[in-house]
Amino acid sequence: MTKFLPLIWVGIWRKPTRTVLTALAVLAGFTLLGTLGAVDAGFRHARDRSPLDVLQVDARFGTPLPLAYLEQIAAIPGVTAMVPRAFLGGFYQQPRNPIFFVATDERFFSFRPELLVSDAQKRRLAETPNGVLVGTSHANKYGWKTGDQIPLQSPTLQKNGDKTWMLEIVGVFDTTFDPPGTARFTMMNYSYFDENRSGPRGTANGFMARISNPDDAVRISGEIDALFANSGAPTRTMSERTSTENNLQGLGNINVLINGVAAAVLFMLLFLTGNTMSQSAQERMSEFATMKAMGFEGRDITAILIGESLMQCLPAAIIGLLVGVKLVVLSPQNFPRDINPPWLAITVGVLAAVIVALVSSSLPAWRLERRPLTEALRD
Amino acid sequence: MLALSQIAAVTMMNLRAIPQRAGASAVIVIGMACVVGVTLSVLSLSEGFMTAIRDVVPKDAVVVMSQGARFPQARFISRDNALTIIDAPGISKTAEGKPRAYGDFYAGVPMTKRGDGFTTFVSLIGQTQAAIASNPDMKIVEGRSFQPGLHELLVGRAAQQQFVGLDVGTTIPLPQGDWSIVGTYTSINALAESALIGDAETLMSAFQRPVFATVQVRVEGAQGFDRLSAEIAANPTLTVNVRWLRDIAAEQAEQLNSLLRFVGLTLGIIMGAGAVFGALNTMYSAVSTRQREIATLRAIGFGPAPVVISVLVESLALALIGAFVGAAIAWLAFNGNVHTVGGALFELRVNRALITLGIGMATMVGFLGGLLPAVRAARAPVIDALRTR
Amino acid sequence: MSVVSLRNVVKHYTRGKERVEVLHSINLDIAPGEFLALMGPSGSGKTTLLNLIGGLDRPSAGEVTVGGERVDALSGGQLSKWRARHVGFIFQFYNLMPMLSAERNVELPLLLTPLNSAQRMSNVAAALELVGLADRAKHKPGELSGGQQQRVAIARALISDPTLLVCDEPTGDLDRETAEEIMGLLQMLNKQQGKTIIMVTHDPKAAAYASRQVHMDKGRLVEGEARTAAA
Ligand SMILES: Nc1ncnc2c1ncn2[C@@H]1O[C@H](COP(=O)(O)OP(=O)(O)OP(=O)(O)O)[C@@H](O)[C@H]1O
Ligand SMILES: [Mg+2]
Numbered sequence: 001m002t003k004f005l006p007l008i009w010v011g012i013w014r015k016p017t018r019t020v021l022t023a024l025a026v027l028a029g030f031t032l033l034g035t036l037g038a039v040d041a042g043f044r045h046a047r048d049r050s051p052l053d054v055l056q057v058d059a060r061f062g063t064p065l066p067l068a069y070l071e072q073i074a075a076i077p078g079v080t081a082m083v084p085r086a087f088l089g090g091f092y093q094q095p096r097n098p099i100f101f102v103a104t105d106e107r108f109f110s111f112r113p114e115l116l117v118s119d120a121q122k123r124r125l126a127e128t129p130n131g132v133l134v135g136t137s138h139a140n141k142y143g144w145k146t147g148d149q150i151p152l153q154s155p156t157l158q159k160n161g162d163k164t165w166m167l168e169i170v171g172v173f174d175t176t177f178d179p180p181g182t183a184r185f186t187m188m189n190y191s192y193f194d195e196n197r198s199g200p201r202g203t204a205n206g207f208m209a210r211i212s213n214p215d216d217a218v219r220i221s222g223e224i225d226a227l228f229a230n231s232g233a234p235t236r237t238m239s240e241r242t243s244t245e246n247n248l249q250g251l252g253n254i255n256v257l258i259n260g261v262a263a264a265v266l267f268m269l270l271f272l273t274g275n276t277m278s279q280s281a282q283e284r285m286s287e288f289a290t291m292k293a294m295g296f297e298g299r300d301i302t303a304i305l306i307g308e309s310l311m312q313c314l315p316a317a318i319i320g321l322l323v324g325v326k327l328v329v330l331s332p333q334n335f336p337r338d339i340n341p342p343w344l345a346i347t348v349g350v351l352a353a354v355i356v357a358l359v360s361s362s363l364p365a366w367r368l369e370r371r372p373l374t375e376a377l378r379d
Numbered sequence: 380m381l382a383l384s385q386i387a388a389v390t391m392m393n394l395r396a397i398p399q400r401a402g403a404s405a406v407i408v409i410g411m412a413c414v415v416g417v418t419l420s421v422l423s424l425s426e427g428f429m430t431a432i433r434d435v436v437p438k439d440a441v442v443v444m445s446q447g448a449r450f451p452q453a454r455f456i457s458r459d460n461a462l463t464i465i466d467a468p469g470i471s472k473t474a475e476g477k478p479r480a481y482g483d484f485y486a487g488v489p490m491t492k493r494g495d496g497f498t499t500f501v502s503l504i505g506q507t508q509a510a511i512a513s514n515p516d517m518k519i520v521e522g523r524s525f526q527p528g529l530h531e532l533l534v535g536r537a538a539q540q541q542f543v544g545l546d547v548g549t550t551i552p553l554p555q556g557d558w559s560i561v562g563t564y565t566s567i568n569a570l571a572e573s574a575l576i577g578d579a580e581t582l583m584s585a586f587q588r589p590v591f592a593t594v595q596v597r598v599e600g601a602q603g604f605d606r607l608s609a610e611i612a613a614n615p616t617l618t619v620n621v622r623w624l625r626d627i628a629a630e631q632a633e634q635l636n637s638l639l640r641f642v643g644l645t646l647g648i649i650m651g652a653g654a655v656f657g658a659l660n661t662m663y664s665a666v667s668t669r670q671r672e673i674a675t676l677r678a679i680g681f682g683p684a685p686v687v688i689s690v691l692v693e694s695l696a697l698a699l700i701g702a703f704v705g706a707a708i709a710w711l712a713f714n715g716n717v718h719t720v721g722g723a724l725f726e727l728r729v730n731r732a733l734i735t736l737g738i739g740m741a742t743m744v745g746f747l748g749g750l751l752p753a754v755r756a757a758r759a760p761v762i763d764a765l766r767t768r
Numbered sequence: 769m770s771v772v773s774l775r776n777v778v779k780h781y782t783r784g785k786e787r788v789e790v791l792h793s794i795n796l797d798i799a800p801g802e803f804l805a806l807m808g809p810s811g812s813g814k815t816t817l818l819n820l821i822g823g824l825d826r827p828s829a830g831e832v833t834v835g836g837e838r839v840d841a842l843s844g845g846q847l848s849k850w851r852a853r854h855v856g857f858i859f860q861f862y863n864l865m866p867m868l869s870a871e872r873n874v875e876l877p878l879l880l881t882p883l884n885s886a887q888r889m890s891n892v893a894a895a896l897e898l899v900g901l902a903d904r905a906k907h908k909p910g911e912l913s914g915g916q917q918q919r920v921a922i923a924r925a926l927i928s929d930p931t932l933l934v935c936d937e938p939t940g941d942l943d944r945e946t947a948e949e950i951m952g953l954l955q956m957l958n959k960q961q962g963k964t965i966i967m968v969t970h971d972p973k974a975a976a977y978a979s980r981q982v983h984m985d986k987g988r989l990v991e992g993e994a995r996t997a998a999a
Contacts, residue, residue, distance in 0.1 A: 003879045010867035021660040028653035032646065061486050061503075061554055061586060155445075232554060232587055236489055238498075249497040261417050261646060268413040268650070272657045275406045279664060290863040293824055294877045294924075295852020297845055333641055374819045377859070 004300070008307035014280065022276045023316040026356075029269045030317040030349060034324020036258045037345020038338070042328065043248055045338035049177065050244040052214035054111055055221055057207040060236040064203035065228075069235070073209055073224055078216050083107040084204035088165065088193055090154030092142060099152060101132060101167075101186050103193035111208050114176045115185060121171030129192040131170035135183030139172040146171055157198040165196075179329060179339055214239070248336075266352060274360035277309050281364030288368055289376035302365040309361040310354065317353030321346050385681055390689040394696065396669065403661045404697055410654040411701025411744055412708065415737040418647035419709035422736070423727040424718060425639035431725035432628045435568035437516065439471065440624035441604060443594040443611070455590040456482065460617055464594045469606030471599045473513050481510035482591030484579045488553065490542040501538055503553075505579035510595065516571070522547040522562030527578040530558040530585070535572035536565045541719060545575075555585045570628070570725065595624075651744055654698075658748020662694050666756035674761045683757035690756055694749030695742065702741030706734050770797035771931060771964050772821055777830035779816055790816050792987045793830070803958040803965045805975035808984035814968040815936055817984070821966060822934040823851045835931045852880045856925030858935040862917040864909040870920045871896065871905040877928045895923040899953060915946035922953060926963075933957070935967040939974050951977040 012019045057073065059065050067084060074082045086103040102108075106122060109115060117133060125131045134144060144150060152165040167188065175183045194201060211220055221237035228235045238246075248254070281288070288301050325342060328335060368376070397404050443464050444454045456464070461482040470478040484505025489498045511517060511524060525531035530553070539545045550557035558577065566572045583589060598604045608621045666673065673686055710729040718727055779791040790813045798804050806814050819825040820832055823839050832839045835854055842850055856877075857863075864873045871892045878888040896902050899919040909917050918938060925933055935954070939947035955977045957963045967978060975981050983990040 006872065007868075007879075010865075010872075014867050017663055018660055021656045021663070025653045025656035025660070028649055028656065032649045032653075035645070035649070061488060063554070063586065063588075229552065230556075234552070234554060246498050249492075249495060257421070257642075260420070264413040264417045265650065265653075268410050268653065268657075271409045272406050272653075272660070275402050276660065278402060286863065287865055290857075290859070290865075291876065292848065293822070293851065293855075293857045295848050295850075295855075295880050295928075297848040300880075333638060372825070374816075374825050377824070377863070 004304055004307060007304055008311055011280070011284075011304065011308045012312050014284075018276060018280070019312050022273055023312050025272050026269055026313050026316040026353070027320040027323075029265045030320030030353065031324040031327065032265050032320075033262055033349050033352065034321035034345065035327050036262055036324075037321070037349060038325040038328035038342050039335050040254070040258050041338045041342030041345055042336040043254055045340075046336035047241065047244050047248060049114075050240040052217060052239050052241045053211050054240045055209040055211060055217060055224070055237050056240055056243050057209060057224055057235050057237045059206065060225075060234040063233040064200050065206065065233050065235065067202050067204060069228065070207060072227060073207065076220060076223055076227075078211050078213060078220050079209050080212050081107065081110060081210040083111060083208050084190055085206050085208060086190060086193055086204045088152070088154055088156055088188065088197075090152045090156070090163075090165070092150060092152060097142070099138065099186060101152070101188045101193075103188050103190040105190050108187065108208075111210065112185075115173060116175060117171065117173045121173065124170040125187075125189065128168055128170050129189060130165075130167050132167045132186060132188040133171045133173055134169060135178075135185045136172055136174050136181045137178075137184045138186060139169075140181055144169050144172065158196050159198045161198070177339060178337065184334075209237075217242075266356065269356055270359055273309060273313060273356055274363060276312075277305065277360045278364045278367075280308070281305060281361075281368060285368065285371065285376050286379040289371075289373055289379070292373055293377065298365075298369045301368055302361070305361040305365045305368075306358060309357040313353050313357040313360075314350070317356075318350065321349040382682070382684065385685040386688050389676060389681065389685040390692045392672070393665075393669070393689045393693045397693070397697075400661075400665060400668070403664055406661050407654075407658045407694065407697035407745075407748065408701040408704065410657045411698045411741050412705035414647060414650040414654045414744070415702045415705030415740060416708045417650060417705075418643050418740065419706055419729055419733045419737055420713050421639060421643035421646060422733055423709060423713045423729045425636045425643065426730055426733055427718065427725050427728040428632055428639075429629075429636060430728050430730070431568075431570055432625070432632050435516075435566075435570070436625040436628050437568075437597070438625075439597045439600065439603075441596040441598050441607065441621060442624050442627055443596060443619050443621050444592070446618050446620050454485065454592045455588075456592070456594055456619060457590050458482070460619065461591050461594050463614065463617065464596075464611065464619070467607050467610045469598050469603035469608075469610070471597045471603065473509075477509070479513050479597040480594055481507050482579060482594050483510070484582045484586070484588070485592035486582070486586060488551075488575065490538075490545070492541060493543055499542075501542065502574040503532075503582070504574050504576050505582035505592075506576055506595075507579055511576070513597075516567045517564050518566070519562050519564050522560075525561055525576070525578055528581055529578075530556060530581070531561045531577065532558050533562045533564050533576045534560050535574050535576075536563050537572035538574060539563055541573070553585060554587070573719075596621075647740060651740055654744045655747045658694055658698065658744055659751060661697075662690060662749050662752035663755070665693065666690060666752045670756070670759060673756050674759065674763075677761045686757040687753040690753035691746065691749040694752075695745035698741040698745030698748065699738065702737045706737045709733075769800075771800045771802075771835055772796070772798035772966070773831075773833040774817075774821070775831040775833075777817075777820060777827045777832060779813070779820065779825075780828050790987050791820075791827075794987075794989060796982065796989060798964065798966065800964055801958070801962050803955065803977070803979040804967065805978035805981045806966065806968045806984060807970070807972075807975055807981060808990075810970075812984040813987045814984055818934055818936055818966065818968055821932070822855050822857060823847050852877060852928065854931040856928070856930040856933045858918070858921050858925050858933065858938045860937040860940040862909070862914070862921045862941075864917055864920055864924075866909050869906050869908055870901060870912065870923075873909070873920055874923045874927055876924060881928065891927060892923075895927045896920075898926070899923045913946075914942050915949055918942065918946075918950050919953065922950070922957075926957070931964065933963050933965045935965065937968055937970065939969065939971060944973075947971065947974060 070082050070084060073079055083104055088101040088103055089098070091098045106126060109117060109122065121133060125133055138144065146169055148169045150167050150169065152167055154163055154165055157163050158165065173183060174180050175185060211217060217239040224237045225235050291301065329337065443456065445456060465478050465480040470480050473479055486503045487500035488503045490501045491498055508524065508527065519533065520536065525533055534545045544551060545560060547560050547563055550559045596607065598607055611617050611619060611621055706729065713727045714729040716727045718725060774794050774796040777791060777794040778789065780787050780789040794817065806817065808814055820827050821834065826840050837850065839850065874892045874895055875888050878891060893902065896905055899922050901916060901919050901923065904912060904916060912920065939950050942950060951974050954965055958965050969975050
């Protein structure tokens with residue numbers, strides 16, 4: 001087969017403009033497929049990385065949950081660890097720079113092993129009441145460094161009525177989920193937040209609970225909610241996995257969109273490459289007939305056509321897929337991302353390119369085969 | 380005049396030859412149909428959502444809410460403040476001469492979706508009987524309205540259709556026990572139909588939140604709005620904003636909308652680039668098969684302009700046909716389909732604005748795809764072209 | 769023993785309902801080492817006959833035997849393999865691959881053999897040497913004259929050492945002088961290498977190089993016109 005490679009190579013450069021344009025169209029199409037694949041992988045990843053053994057206990061009706069719930073929940077058999085979460089939202093300098101701090105304590109790190117926070121940073125957070133840890137994305141965007149004092153404008157007032165919270169950056173960190181420099185997570189000390197706010201002291205927006213057996217998630221969630229059902233602040237508990245699935249579902253049916261667009265792109269490309277191959281085969285009808293006269297068989301010619309089609313589609317498709325994946329990483333929109341290359345999408349994409357190449361060369365190959373040799377020789 | 384008739388002659392010659400190159404011509408048509416079909420389908424979502432907001436939000440509806448409250452949960456207005464606001468000038472009056480301004484309550488309650496079983500938060504709105512009575516957009520179609528003081532709720536028909544357990548006669552758990560659904564309402568505002576409504580005071584005490592979320596106002600036109608704003612701004616005890624409901628709704632929609640627009644346009648641009656390459660390919664092959672014909676015309680004395688224009692017209696015509704096919708497919712497949720986002724129901728729209736966009740995209744693709752081949756055709760030395768076999 | 773033997777060969781084409789008989793019961797024998805010129809008016813069926821002998825087409829009836837093998841009985845795939853081993857074609861318009869250099873054109877038939885690249889190139893060099901084009905090995909067909917192109921085509925036809933050279937108007941597109949050169953080359957191949965050659969031509973001067981001439985008219989070999997070449 002390798003003997004045919006020089007033939008295939010000269011075949012595709014017979015009309016360089018046509019080949020380059022076809023390859024560019026394939027590149028554009030597969031850029032899109034790469035983008036879709038990466039977005040899909042991001043959603044999958046967001047789901048898969050959400051633990052099954054961590055429950056989120058939230059306020060069913062938005063009422064703040066008393067901290068006393070912590071002990072009551074921790075007493076349920078199967079619950080091994082707990083941490084409170086409260087939220088301080090606001091903006092930095094301008095309303096278009098919103099930031100959202102999670103107020104919690106050192107137990108939080110065991111629930112979020114993906115945060116690459118050093119022991120020194122954890123210590124500094126514990127020692128600095130108004131200290132905050134910020135993701136590299138925010139730090140890069142606003143030029144924050146460790147030791148900086150930053151004002152946060154928040155509708156959650158301090159107890160003195162002030163709406164400006166002065167916070168001190170005690171560390172900047174990455175996560176294992178985000179490409180370096182893009183981590184968006186931010187956290188602060190719950191104790192400082194709770195002491196200084198004007199709202200109901202001693203409450204949290206929710207808790208996280210680790211359970212020893214993920215299979216118990218539904219049962220324990222039910223027990224937690226039953227415990228507080230008749231209180232003034234009922235809870236709503238579900239595993240992080242379920243919660244993520246809910247959130248993703250709320251965005252609408254992503255799969256239908258991705259599949260629909262991918263189908264349209266492939267259909268368009270199939271037509272385009274098919275037409276290129278047909279034209280190119282048509283022009284060389286008598287050349288192929290001459291080769292057949294020399295003893296080349298129909299399947300040799302077919303192999304050459306498939307080779308040509310693969311050679312103009314496959315490299316373009318692979319480059320396109322990689323560009324598409326990269327585009328998602330660079331996209332201004334905050335899609336869920338997978339830091340790892342989306343191998344599944346790339347594999348499927350390459351397969352799709354091979355199929356496009358096969359199908360687009362099969363029609364001209366069939367036509368060549370059908371045309372009587374003695375007539376084709378006269379073309 | 381001469382130039383025009385030359386152009387017409389050459390163009391007609393080209394267009395008549397299209398059926399002979401059906402395969403290559405179809406590349407432009409199908410490519411463009413895919414580009415426009417996909418782009419318009421995605422944008423029909425955002426267009427539908429915006430239409431739902433633009434067309435049905437009452438023109439005189441105004442919301443007064445605390446400053447800087449980005450999330451519905453963070454909105455609160457004390458009773459005293461609410462009374463001050465309701466007495467302010469600029470507010471339109473009911474037949475009985477009462478101001479059409481009412482404090483309301485807001486909470487989100489988790490509900491299970493029919494079909495996939497996922498959970499979404501549904502708005503639970505507390506209103507007064509008077510507010511409901513003075514709202515001409517709302518109609519109770521089943522059961523009756525709630526009674527103040529009782530744990531009773533009305534449910535919007537869109538919410539009822541989407542979520543489990545909201546039929547009239549059933550109860551749902553809320554703070555301080557179960558609340559019964561006593562009636563179903565419809566609204567000309569599809570977004571407002573995806574909610575639960577109960578008595579404001581009863582809900583406020585059940586949720587132990589002794590403040591209103593917002594004050595909903597109907598103003599006497601733009602002047603009424605200005606007078607109300609001025610009065611409130613001048614009152615130092617009020618730290619609230621006065622805003623048109625339509626602006627707030629548009630702002631909320633903007634988040635979803637900007638994402639959809641980003642996705643739709645990204646798709647359109649990348650696929651459009653692919654379509655341009657396809658069109659270039661087709662048009663290059665079209666002019667190369669007609670090289671002899673074109674050279675003959677040039678030899679007879681036709682100028683380069685008719686050649687360039689005729690090629691451009693051909694590629695534009697093919698791209699436009701594709702755009703219409705794509706728009707037609709998007710329209711047939713999606714226009715009027717009901718879709719839900721975050722609990723809100725609305726119809727997808729492939730409207731004139733989107734079709735115009737599709738035509739614009741086709742014009743771009745047709746022009747970019749035709750220009751270089753056209754120039755090459757016009758520039759080809761006449762003698763060489765005549766010699767090609 | 770003849771290398772080519774045709775027995776009652778009939779060829780007809782059907783166009784719609786109409787059936788056109790192009791060859792009527794042809795009988796022909798060609799001895800090994802013969803150089804046969806096939807002549808006759810346009811449309812008389814020369815090319816059709818040549819295609820049957822070369823295994824490009826199958827007869828509607830009758831037997832075509834080449835080198836002891838019933839060519840008409842071979843399947844499509846067998847026929848391809850058979851052509852690769854036994855027939856070298858030379859066409860009026862050379863039919864070279866425009867994108868390939870002379871040597872790559874000549875190499876083409878060898879791609880169907882198990883020879884490795886080095887072996888192939890040495891055979892190619894020898895064949896180009898034989899047709900006097902060793903210095904043009906790297907040229908593309910577009911850079912060669914008609915005569916040179918036809919030489920490349922001849923080298924290509926020879927490269928796999930076929931039983932039979934089949935030429936359809938090999939000088940039809942060439943001027944007198946070049947045509948003589950090509951005919952000289954074919955004659956040399958016939959005389960010195962012992963190649964059996966079957967050539968269709970309209971040119972009596974070209975036909976004169978052959979060892980035997982056969983005339984066709986309206987799908988029949990014209991009796992009595994066969995005679996030994998003068999040259
Ligand atoms: N595929 C076909 N279908 C129908 N008729 C055909 C076909 N091929 C050849 N013929 C007819 O067969 C006859 C012989 O054709 P052929 O090509 O063998 O003539 P020829 O002797 O080679 O002529 P020339 O000297 O012009 O090359 C012609 O009348 C031609 O029209
Ligand atoms: Mg002939």
